[in-house]
Amino acid sequence: MSGLVEQQFPEWALLPNTRYFEVDSARAGARYAVWVTVPPQYELNGEEHYTLVFAPDGNGMAPGAAPRMQMLSTDPIAPIEPFILVCIGYCGKDAGRTLAVRARDLLPPGEALPEGVEQSMSKIVAMGLLDQEGADLYLRHLRAPAADKFLAFITDELFPMIAAQWRVKPGDHGLFGYSYGGLFAAYAALRRPTLVTRIGAGSPGILAGSSRIFDLYRKDREDDVDHGGRRLHLTVCETELTVPGYYQAAIGAGVSEFLMLAGTQPLKGLTLTSRIIPLESHATGGLASWADYLRTCLPGQPGRSPLAA
Template sequence: MYQAAAISELAPSLAYLLPDTRYFEMDSKRAGTRFSAWITPPANYDEDQTKAYPVVYQVDGNLFFPATAPFHQALPRDGISPIRPFILVSISYAAQESQDWQWLRVRDLVPPGEPVPEAMYQALEYSEQAGLVTAEKAERYRAMFAAPAADKFLAFIEEELHPALAGIFRIDEAEAGLWGDSYGGLFAVYAAINRSKLFKRIGAGSPGIIDGSQIFCAYREAVASRNDYSGRRLHVTLASLELTQPTIYQSIVARGTAALLAETTLRPLPGLQVSTEIIPLETHLTAGVPAWFSFLRACYGMVPAA
């Protein structure tokens, strides 16, 4: 009788899947917490030691890094829609907080003064009642919801993380990019409207823009300032089912995003190039990865080789 071979369970390192990815952690004085960053250079990065590359920062790395990084180095070789080589930086939470990223992100991605929908408080309450979050942590997260600090997180990226990485990797800052989805999309819009000191190519997937959002105040102030946004681009995506299905996402994502896009048409910021795409047949949850590739095609796409 055939006897099956023994199977062994191991704990392989990241190098088994992503041999060129490097992992860093950093304490932020601006944000008052510790973050991690996964950095994946383009293929053949080491062949020419004089060549610099654009850098694209991706927030919510705990969710999106595992889903997007495996494709990263192959993107320039896509025969249908190739992407320019770039350095991918996925920002995440360090080990001790990585399990709580879905709550911590509210603190870091939501602009100051932005109202947090009641649905977020209800989700936290449910998690507490189900024993998924301790009472002590739930109280901490409620305090975060009441005082979001996207300004501190943006300062961490621009003033602390980026200078550190620029000392390690060959970075061309001329077309530095930022992408986020959901609250990450809200953060991206916030950075775009406030004329980020670093980012010129910004992608916002399904941004959580609600009624009374600070985004609209910031946009009106930006229009009044008459600042020049030339050379900057904002790419916004929405999932089709966020628009068409009668769910909460119609009010907390689709309606606010449509209102923002209307503002960019009626009262455009001087020089800002705005593009949009509807992601077909996807939900708020499943549109994130397609939105990432939509952003890359819009802002870093190349003409396919003949």
């Protein structure tokens, strides 16, 4: 009997129907990793065109969300619309410091720094999450984020590449993000890209009282901007609302403030829905929020699943 023989990990072992790419962005001035996952029926339905769903934080989203997407596409109880998942993450040196690099891409320009964030960098280094160079980079990106450039990369550069290789519908596509990715999703919804209209913001890091999200929202309200045809689904984990501590202040308070603002001063044409994800914490709520987004914003046709009776 032979011992363990280490091999290079094959994508197909974890991510069926997935291809991996790397792409340089002129808009963002960065190189990104991209995972493209097609639904199980993609090859069988040779004439059908599909909705895209973009997801940042791809290094974690691809191995977590792609298998869940495959299962939900054939769920006979709560089916979803078949779609193509496009996860966007980091490669090379950036793959080892995603915590720092994602702050550049996911925070709106001019976003306020959370209180005490500079002091927290030493804790991040002590926990081994980043080395000192990475912590310095994290703080630098927090001070000068560029979600506008990352959004332009998705809509102006990445989408045409995907549409050139896969059968893609012309519009009404999706975007889902969690945590700072959720903050990016909320920002994208208020920037109104015509390409992306079904947006999910899971536990978004909206800083109560000072986030740029509130400025953008109130400006659209004052200008009577039409958000017709756009949907924003916002989720928050139960413990982010109920358990005193960091996430109650960093997530729960801001989400509550945003929902109160949106409920009392709705934007013209915007369909806003929300849900509390029961029991979950910020650390565990990502995939539950992802499934809830899909069932809310990409509902399927009952009986369409091949597993339906």
